[in-house]
Amino acid sequence: MNPYVPILALMAIGGGFAVFSVAAGAFTGPKRYNRAKLEAYECGIEPTPPAAGGGRFPIKYYLVAMLFIVFDIESVFLLPFAVAFDSLGVFALVEMVLFVITVFIAYAYVWRRGGLEWD
């Protein structure tokens, strides 16, 4: 069979499903709106009216999340390295030290620019 046939079939099924779902929802669903239904569903704080302080959103959580990712990735690499440490030798140790240094450069930047102060 021509290899393009299953691909076209898959695209047709995917497109058909999307169109069918939207259309079915629009035709069969009851449309009884109330206040709660018109709110953003579990999407965080209300975007309007803007928050106090000129509409500047607090980005504290974002920084915490970014720092978490920095250390998360560090541990992702450190753990396999620790398991295979014996067989890898000095080369891997040097590389890992270099890697940890680069991570700490990011950390030093956040610290000096005041990213660790909560208020």
Next chain:
Amino acid sequence: MNAPSVDYTAVAPMLAVFVAALVAVLVEAFAPRAQRFIIQVFLATVSIATALIFVVYLATQDTSKTTAGGAVVIDGPALFLQGTILVLALMAVLTMADEASPESSAFTAQASAVPGSVDEARASRLGLVQTEIYPLILFSLVGMLLFPASNDLLTMFIALEVLSLPLYLLCGMARRRRLLSQEASLKYFLLGAFSSAFFLFGAALLYGFAGSVRLSAIAAAIADGGGTTAASAVVGKDGLLLMGIGLLAVGLLFKVGAVPFQSWTPDVYQGAPTPVTGFMAACTKVAAFGALLRIAYVAIPGVRWDWQPVIWVIAALTMLVGSIIAIVQADVKRMLAYSSIAHAGFILVGLLAMDRAGIGAVLFYLAAYGFTTIGAFALVTMVRTSTPDGGVGGEATHLSQWQGLGKRSPWLAAIFTLFLLAFAGIPLTSGFTSKFAVFSAAADQAPWGPGLVVVGVAASAIAVFFYIRVIVLMYFNDSVGDAVTVTRPGALTTLAVGVGVVATIGLGILPSAALGLANSSSVFLP
């Protein structure tokens, strides 16, 4: 288990820029504010120059090799493209660094301040100078250097992300028209994230097909099928291969700005600070086409009869759409953006040739186009609106504001005319040589090549119209009075524009040395 060995000489250009980027982050953290600017500019220029010296040294050694466990390959095209990217990046950094006085700078004093807020006014009043662009540029440059030199799809993806993420930020840092700039940044980020996901999905499917992300292993898996068509490749896995190639192509064609993935280009080019636009338009295009070339020539040449027709159509559409929509643009940055879309189409024509002449033509085209582009965008930064008190305002990018520049600023108008003629492909400029090289390679080798060349020549003819229109505006229309001033360029911008002029004329009149270098660099290490 053995640790992979790394040939540090081969990756020295990337390491030089990467170490400088890390040091630049430390400078941002620890150096006093007043000295950051000069330290950052020094670090950036010196590291790029050092990397360039390493690239030239490696090129004279004439040894192609893979290193870092086979993840990185240093061969002719990789070195040629790395050298091109480094020279172009050096020019871009010079144009960024020139405007040291905060009022005329292209970059906002504090990118995190809400446009129009008290914070922004305070940062502007304090005369803060944006220096974080330099580490961002250097990190982006590391990704660009790695992108055409990566030998497997995962390394390529990492390079793509390292290249893209700093660019998303840089787009939002324009000093004037902040909302437009932030809109550009957000659009580029959202669409870029989508395209990265497509690339990653394609890489996963190709891994499913070949059992490896190594480009040569994918080529071997295709060849194992016994034939050159997908129908005779590994039984039952063809869908994976074809879909993988398709999704991979979406990710890469987005980065080069080919139709139908071009919609971000005009908005982002218009909103981003103009020196950053020049950097993006030149260096990103070189890096992304390098990766596209490597995938097309190393990983998937075995199924070329399946993907060449698709790329043929995309190349034709890209040339036509870019050229036709550029006609109605009233903003010089948007016009240059559509022009860059059209040029992406011309370069795709060379890609289709699938032989050494095609690779050489594409390499030459990328270098020639890059020099002209950076020069053109550097000139755009100099044409400014005047403020009522006689000061220098934002950039005057509307084409009506460029009327009569030929009388008021003969040098700027003459050089911009040269760049426009090079974009149009008029003989004795680099644009003609490069277009001739890709068209002749495609006419000889590409499937239905002559047809594609006819489309290309038609698109070039359409494009000539809107380039000439700007020249007519500058020389034959009356000036708009004092509403527009042309700032005196600093030494650094003058140097960058000068390099652009010399390259544009030199590659047009005496192209043989550069063409020879591109052709001798055109062998991929499988």
